[in-house]
Amino acid sequence: MTVRETRGANRGHPGSSKKKTRVAPRGRQVQAGCREELDRLLGSEPSRRDMLIEYLHVIQDHYGYLSVAHMAALAERMKLAQAEVYEVATFYAHFTIVKEDQSPPPAITLRVCDSPSCEMAGATSLATQLETSFAGQVRVVRAPCMGRCDTAPVVAVNQRHIDHANVQRVTHAVEQRQLTPKIPTYVGFESYREQGGYQLLGQCLAGERSPGEIIQALKHASLRGLGGAGFPTGTKWEVVRSYPGPRYVAVNADEGEPGTFKDRFHLERDPHRMLEGALLASWVVQADTLYIYLRDEYPAIRKILLAEIEALREAGLSSHVKVELRRGAGAYICGEESAMLESIEGKRALPRHRPPYVAERGLFDCPTLVNNVETLHWVRDIVERGPEWFAGHGRNGAKGLRSYSVSGRVNSPGVKLAPAGITARQLLDEYCEGMLPGHRFRAYLPGGASGGILPESKADLPLDFGSLAAEDCFVGSHAVVIVSDQDDLRGIALNLMRFFEHESCGQCTPCRVGTEKAVALMQEKQWNRQLLEELAVVMADASICGLGQAAPNPLLCTLRYFPEEFES
16 A cells, blocks of 8 residues: 555544545634624725724724624635735734634733833833732733833823823723723814915915926925935925836834834824925826824824724815725734835735835835825925924034934933934923933933934934944934933833844844844843854845844944943
């Protein structure tokens, strides 16, 4: 008997050579009740592949979690493999998967931010206290930066954020069932129009201005991408417009960089500045659809944008482009533009290889313009006031205005609108009222988690694109975290590496394994400098995207500038 015959004989009942007849399809069977529940939740409209993440949000918002039964029903509805739905759901941190043998999670989840600013403000101790106080009653999890570093420590009670959190404030929110986002006071549609808003867009739609005129204004103003890369905005618009359509515009509102909260600041106060800039961009590049990708940590802003986008639609100001608001699900990697586009398409947010660049082949393989919130925020002012107005600001040879997110050991943290090229010391003294009492300025992060760590002796360097290259650092999204003599720099570097380990998409080995190995080595009492430096080189040289390439920066800066932290 051959091997193949032997395998065939072993099928079915013992001793029988007959094949067992399959009476049901392979895999998990779809329950009729789940199918009907999804029909009620999602409606009768045909399912769209790119809406998978949105559908998962709808299910989790309703039940509080994702059951494998509902995911199986969703796969059937969307004509996808169950594995495809499962791999997307498990990729994003904010989806809670419940298997058949598991109990649903408690109705309330407390997410305690563990970013450097929150950790310096006592988040680790707070998380432990909350776990003790609410043992068995609610779920307590440690979560990456929530974009509220200026009010550290921060706890999210479901969708309600508690700033300057302590056990008493969190307990009050839980007992009072304050679980929904608190909507801040902001400039709404009517107020924005009364202040001259959408006049520029109206002129463009009426043919009174040309796309070339808008592009040239942005070029002359030296406006750059303010999400971190710093690519010239006018040039990017021009390039996307040059490719044959259809074209798309995607707004990156997924600022997950620890220490960064400037986009939240602008969207919570004056959302139409960004919206008008995005609609102008859509008009200039003749986009078919405008996608706004908003991080899930900003539920209040989501409610604001839903209402204001509808107001725009009713006023007819968005008739030239379809506008879709998409919701992230807890993945820092979505700040990388190609990973964000993958997420908008309803997939795991895995960065793409380049070339081609997204300006040529982006969303759905079409030319796509990707801009950050703050970049679009400045478009109206630049065109109406003139590019000289914007370019006239700046210090140390830099041009323009910047929204610096400042947190840490300062008297007045927050978003500071300051000239590009300002130094960390000037920010601290002129905009933040100096250090907290009892703290001495020791170090700072010039560009959030990935920008590196510099000593106080380097605090007179300009904070602008390229100005910190000699120090192997960068400003990125202009997030500045001030560290004092009372903080553990070694612990901060480890905190940041743990963040990168947690947020690695896992696509490439240098980042996935490199961050894990770096965390293990950095937890040792004595750091192995040679091994850490070799590991950092591999990660920087071989990782697919900026996450893995920049992850070693805080580590290398600690080794370079603060040897006492690992040699003691």
